Amino acid sequence: MKLLIIILAIVTCLQLANCCCCSFSIFQVANCGCNFFYCNCKTINGYCIHKDEFGHCISTQGIHGFEEVCAAKRRKRSMDTRLMEDYKENYGHLIGLPELDLFYTFDTDKDGFINIKEARASLNVTLDAFNEVDTNRDGFIQPAEFDSSLE
Numbered sequence: 001m002k003l004l005i006i007i008l009a010i011v012t013c014l015q016l017a018n019c020c021c022c023s024f025s026i027f028q029v030a031n032c033g034c035n036f037f038y039c040n041c042k043t044i045n046g047y048c049i050h051k052d053e054f055g056h057c058i059s060t061q062g063i064h065g066f067e068e069v070c071a072a073k074r075r076k077r078s079m080d081t082r083l084m085e086d087y088k089e090n091y092g093h094l095i096g097l098p099e100l101d102l103f104y105t106f107d108t109d110k111d112g113f114i115n116i117k118e119a120r121a122s123l124n125v126t127l128d129a130f131n132e133v134d135t136n137r138d139g140f141i142q143p144a145e146f147d148s149s150l151e
Helices: 002-015 081-094 098-106 116-122 127-133
Strands: 016-020 041-044 047-051 057-059
Touching: 081 098, 098 116, 116 127
Parallel strands: none
Antiparallel strands: 016 041, 041 047, 047 057
8 A cells, every 4th residue: 555655656746747826725735836825836737736625635637616727838818007017127028927917916016026025915924934935045036936937
């Protein structure tokens, strides 16, 4: 039985392909490979991973009503005019990506970065959790730190 669990875990890890932002649902996404913004999430075959009722992280593929394709796999869409004005100089190449839309909602002062005050205003974030996402430790979360699809 233990061998079967180990084999399943290895196969699952090999299928975790890329990162993206997934929505928060009734399941606890953050414990399935997402940061506290529910971004940089691991996926299985392009589908978001959520916890099932037994606490196992599973793909949402084929789960009626909860199937969720990674936002990075979705097409670009038309953007909010304010976002385009605020971000066109620094992040023009990212405009239209759903992950940038989400980043913009947390960037309350619209300077192109998320600081600890902004993160705490929306989410119950500890400094340690913030620092896990702020990989360059400059005190600001940049889009590429928020989600790797925004590099």
